[in-house]
Amino acid sequence: MIRSIRRAAICTGLGLLVQLVAALDWTPFTFIASAVVGLPLILVGAVLFLRAVWKSLKSGGAA
Amino acid sequence: MALYSRRLLPLQLVVALVVGVVLVAMLVAGVRPLAGHAVGRVVLLVGLVALPVLLSVGNLSYGVSQSSSTRFCLSCHEMERFGRSLFVDNKQALAAVHYQDRLVPRESTCYTCHKDYALFGDVKAKLNGLRHVWAHYVTGVPAQIKLYEPYPNSNCLHCHDDSRRFVEKDVHRAISSQLYAGSVSCLSCHRIAHDMAKVDAHQFWQAR
Secondary structure (H helix, E strand, C coil): CHHHHHHHHHHHHHHHHHHHHHHHCCCHHHHHHHHHHHHHHHHHHHHHHHHHHHHHHHHCCCC | CCHHHCCCCCHHHHHHHHHHHHHHHHHHHCHHHHHCCHHHHHHHHHHHHHHHHHHHHHHHHHHHHHCCCHHHHCCCHHHHHHHHHHHECCCCCHHHHHHHCCCCCHHHHHHHHHCCCCCCHHHHHHHHHHHHHHHHHHHCCCCCCCCCCCCCHHHHHHHHCCCHHHHCCHHHHHCHHHHHHCCCCHHHCCCCCCCHHHHHCCCECCCC
């Protein structure tokens, strides 16, 4: 579980980083990068995190 | 000359995103102790799911609003000449006179004239914007840039409809029904939308 959450957090962090760079200068390229790379990375991170927690709860362990 | 290139940094948004990145980095380091108990898992849920999703929604909605800005439209090099046409010295050129006389907001000049004012005008404009991006990056920019469909009178009439300057012109009154029906285009008299000849000749108007 720890490794999965860490992977999810890295995904989320990268997504936020892409969005941060885009927010510094909005151009068509950064807008597309933010929407097509940044947002999906964050959603993937969220799904990975929820899946890790779900799996852990199903198996009855906390960590 | 390049007034449209003024850029404002969305400070609150940037700060929020920096905080988000730092928080996520801290959570990566602290996963083991946090995942061990219920409160820690709630912190992880907020820090890795709720907050980033909220930040993304805020960031993207700001991005969408920025995509209406003059600077955004003119950031592609193929639009540069159209941007320069806002500054030409020609009182008959529609883009120039609207920009120079501040008939449209300078920060969203392109968008104000080139979006439809119907119910889904904004959506249509954004989808057309995506078509531009697709052309820019994938299919290639056509040799001659032109509108996807003829410029509708309704866009002009959205502002000029009941303006005194428009209403009091005899010529407008004489053909008003055709103008409203769209059977006669405003551009059939007001022929020059962007004066590219003057752009190429570098004939620009300078405020004194």
